[in-house]
Amino acid sequence: MGCDRRLPLVARRRRLPPLPWLLARRAHRGQGPERPPLQRLVQRPQRLLSGLGPPRDHPGHRFRRGAAHGSGPVRLPRHRRRRRCRRGCRVRPRQARRGGARDRRHLFPGRDRAGRPAGAHGDVTAVRVLHLAPLWLPVGRESSGGVETLLAGLLAAQHASGCAVAVVASGDSALPAGVELVAPVPVALVAQMGAGTAWEYEYFEQEALARGLERAGGFDVVHSHMGAAAFAALPGALHTWHNDVTADLEWFVGRRPQLRLTAVSEAQARRLRAAGARRCEVVPNGIDVAQFPFHDVAGSGLAFLGRMEAEKGPDLAIAAAHALGRPLILAGPIVDHAFFAERVVPGLGPDIEYAGVLGHDDKAELLGRSSCLLVPSRWEEAFGLVAVEAMACGTPVVALANGALGEVVDDDVTGFTTSDPGELADLVLCADKLDRAAVRARAADRFSIERTARRYIDLYGEIAEDRW
Structure with missing residues (x-):
């Protein structure tokens, strides 16, 4: 029709x-x-x-021309008119112009007028945040994992700032006082797998996510350090990526550009933003500088701290020590036993020792009395926390410029970087001339845990602002 x-x-x-x-x-x-x-x-x-x-022109039209009261249109009563400015735009109601939102402080104790978390001075500090940690290793400053060591300091700093902090982690974690522990497993998975009581990490990881989802409603922000497993389960959380950026991650970020991501270095952030990430901030890792005593005078020995695997390059550290004729102490867990037996053990001797896995105090002592820390990583380092720990002791760092190490190490100030492994020995001689007090001062200025915690709290405030 x-x-x-x-x-x-x-x-x-x-x-x-x-x-x-x-x-x-x-x-x-x-x-x-x-x-x-x-x-x-x-x-x-x-x-x-x-x-x-x-x-x-109909007699009943309210804006007809030639109405009884003059030649203009019939005007509505004042209480029914839309208020407009001179340009004809609608003017917002008086309540909205004055700030609008109802005072919700009586509904949400410890919050501002709009119901957002607020501190004593109006800044967003009294935030309730739930952290999700990996289950491989326990969280604590004695842990051998970089993420777990970072989290121990971050939780303490945020709690000291007035935040209500909880963390989903293994039950053997050593947390600061005042931090709540939600333990999906009693012991970290590395220990369980070594004892033969656990075999596949994914099931335990899913249990940790389920526990986090159960508790998420009682917190203002969920901050995940678990990696890709939490992306789909917690799309509204803040996700910190602690590992290197792979092609698979770039593919996923390109299809989920609205994920809230934080990178620990500009090297990570550049690749994530190029892949399509629209909300990616950089928050460098930090340490509690006071936990690393300063050593003004050091010996001639070198140090290497890291996993015993090809990616970390302990064999390159041994080669540099042999070229210089200096003693070297290696420390860290043995991850690749075949590599350790073939490339590390043959290089050991009276002056080159393997010390195993060190606790915090022994690690700080080794870094402080060493003349230089070698970080010859072959892979793209996401950050390099051990380099910051060495600088906090006043010990300069010589590293391969892979990943974020070129950002962490300030050439001619806190150490040197190179792309050629053959230059490591020569750069150690240059590092001996650096001022160890200046090395520590730069580390305290750039990588304090208080600065890292403050940056994350600012991001929490933005997330809470969006929620409310």
Whole structure:
């Protein structure tokens, strides 16, 4: 059925069903009896009939010309008019102009007028945050994992700032006082797998995510350090990526550009943003500088701290020590036993020792009395926390410029970087001339845990602002 061209223009534009010409004309003029049939014929009468009222010259039109009170349009009562400025824009109601939101402080203790978390001075410090930690190793400053060591200091700093902090981690974690522990497993997975009581990490990881989801409603922000496993389960959380950026991660970020991500270095952030991440901030890792005593004078020995695997390059550290004729102490867990037996053990001797896995105090002592820390990583380091720990002791760092190590180490100030492993030995001699006090001062200025905690708290405030 085609459209009748004799219909009024407004009816043709709205694609009304064809009607007799007289019915349509009377409906357009508002002559009563024909309007109900028109309402029954159209699909959305309340929308379509809004344009089918009486014409402007009709006696009943409220804006008809030539009204009884002068030549202008009939004005509505004052209480029914829309307030407009001189340009014709609508003016917001008085309550909205004055700040608008109701005072919700009586509903949410410890929050500001709009219900957002607020500190004593109006800044967002009294945030309730739930951290999700990996289950491989326990969280604590004695842990051998970089993420777990970082979290121990971060939790303490945020709690000291007034935040209510909880963490989902293994039950053997050593947490600071005042931090709540949610333990999906009693012992970390590395220990369980070594004892033969656990085999596949994914099931325990899913249990940790489930526990986090159960508790998420009682917190303002969920901060995940678990990696890709939490992306889909917690799309509204803040996700910190602690590992190197792979092609698979770039693929996923390109399809989920709205994820809230934080990178620990600009090297990570550049790749994530190039892949499509729209909300990616950089928050460098930090340490509690006071936990690393300063050593003004050191011996001639070198140090290497890291996992015993090809990616970390302990064999390159041994080669540099042999070239210099200096003693070297290696420390860290043995991850690749075949590599350790083939590339590390043959290089050990009276001056080159393997010390195993060290606790915090022994690690700080080794770093402090060493003349230089070698970080010859072959892979793209996401950050390099051990380099910051050495600098806090006043010990300069010589590293391969892979990943974020070029950002962490300030050439000619806190150490040197190179892309050629053969230059490591020569750079150690240059590092001996650096001022150890200046090395520590730069580390304290750039990588204090208080600065890291403050940056994360600022991000928590932005997330809480979006929620409220």
